[in-house]
Amino acid sequence: MNFVGIVLISHSSKIVEGIKELIRQVITDVPIEIAGGTENNEIGTSIDKIAKAIQDADQGKGVLLFYDIGSAKMNAEMAVELAETDVKLVDAPLVEGAYMAAVESGMGKSLGEIYKAMKEEF
Amino acid sequence: MELTVQDSIYWIKFANERIQSEKEYLTSLDQAIGDSDHGINMARGFQQSVNKISDGSYVHVSDVFKDVAMTMMSKVGGASGPLYGTAFLRLSSAVKEKNPLDHKVFVEGLEDALNGIKQRGKANKGEKTMVDVWEPVVTLLNKNNEVTAEEIVNTAKEAMEHTKKLVATKGRASYFKEKSIGHIDPGSASSFYLFESLAKVWKSGGQA
Ligand SMILES: [Mg+2]
Numbered sequence: 001m002n003f004v005g006i007v008l009i010s011h012s013s014k015i016v017e018g019i020k021e022l023i024r025q026v027i028t029d030v031p032i033e034i035a036g037g038t039e040n041n042e043i044g045t046s047i048d049k050i051a052k053a054i055q056d057a058d059q060g061k062g063v064l065l066f067y068d069i070g071s072a073k074m075n076a077e078m079a080v081e082l083a084e085t086d087v088k089l090v091d092a093p094l095v096e097g098a099y100m101a102a103v104e105s106g107m108g109k110s111l112g113e114i115y116k117a118m119k120e121e122f
Numbered sequence: 123m124e125l126t127v128q129d130s131i132y133w134i135k136f137a138n139e140r141i142q143s144e145k146e147y148l149t150s151l152d153q154a155i156g157d158s159d160h161g162i163n164m165a166r167g168f169q170q171s172v173n174k175i176s177d178g179s180y181v182h183v184s185d186v187f188k189d190v191a192m193t194m195m196s197k198v199g200g201a202s203g204p205l206y207g208t209a210f211l212r213l214s215s216a217v218k219e220k221n222p223l224d225h226k227v228f229v230e231g232l233e234d235a236l237n238g239i240k241q242r243g244k245a246n247k248g249e250k251t252m253v254d255v256w257e258p259v260v261t262l263l264n265k266n267n268e269v270t271a272e273e274i275v276n277t278a279k280e281a282m283e284h285t286k287k288l289v290a291t292k293g294r295a296s297y298f299k300e301k302s303i304g305h306i307d308p309g310s311a312s313s314f315y316l317f318e319s320l321a322k323v324w325k326s327g328g329q330a
Contacts, residue, residue: 044199
């Protein structure tokens with residue numbers, strides 16, 4: 001079974017590694033990719049990392065992006081514009097939003113359904 | 123004035139030289155109201171842009187700007203990456219397949235770039251961002267093609283200094299609220315160097 005993928009974007013790789021760990025405790029089959037830090041793993045975000053994470057998280061059902069602050073959103077928006085897959089950027093708290101989306105995706109919901117649920121919740 | 127491929131390369135080279143020498147200063151501005159990465163990020167982005175465009179042989183100015191845009195996007199870690207990246211990408215698309223660029227085409231390109239920055243950053247004038255420098259400079263250039271290099275420098279400089287008085291509502295500086303008053307916005311400072319460098323090319327009348 002294919003699932004909607006999730007990409008976690010943060011200025012710090014430790015933040016997204018931690019969130020992924022948190023989600024993996026409960027949801028094991030949904031693809032979760034992280035894009036934390038810059039190319040040199042400094043604090044910041046990288047459009048290339050985000051683009052790669054989107055590709056890796058896509059199983060054909062689309063991908064939802066979650067971000068932390070500032071440039072993360074701008075870089076995510078650029079990645080969405082450049083992406084060839086079905087991608088949506090979600091304006092939600094990073095931890096709670098990603099957790100909820102992973103649960104929804106695990107139930108087999110579509111990108112549109114999860115996105116709508118996110119909008120209602122946050 | 124006209125802008126040739128060679129001019130556009132010099133523009134970026136001059137800007138890079140300026141940014142390299144002001145790296146610490148840009149960082150100190152960002153230290154006051156941000157995350158202290160502006161100097162390092164801009165220095166990295168411009169240096170790599172110069173490396174990239176120095177190797178290439180270009181037929182169109184738009185391809186120079188496109189390479190700058192792509193480098194900025196992938197090499198700059200902070201918000202300045204997507205912002206400067208978007209600016210140069212818009213500029214590149216606006217002046218596609220032309221060489222040299224006449225005044226009108228170039229200024230229209232800069233206007234597109236400004237709009238790109240505003241959309242990407244969701245910022246307008248008066249929010250203590252690079253828009254506060256870009257907008258007055260574009261307005262000045264739009265007025266006529268007799269603009270002097272001095273006018274460009276003065277306009278950009280005044281605009282940059284004016285950001286001192288503003289409260290930041292965008293980016294990392296916005297968390298500082300009223301505390302952001304009294305500091306020059308780092309992005310407006312790097313934008314000042316960019317236009318100061320353009321003025322340098324301008325002065326040489328396309329003979330940079
Ligand atoms: Mg910064």
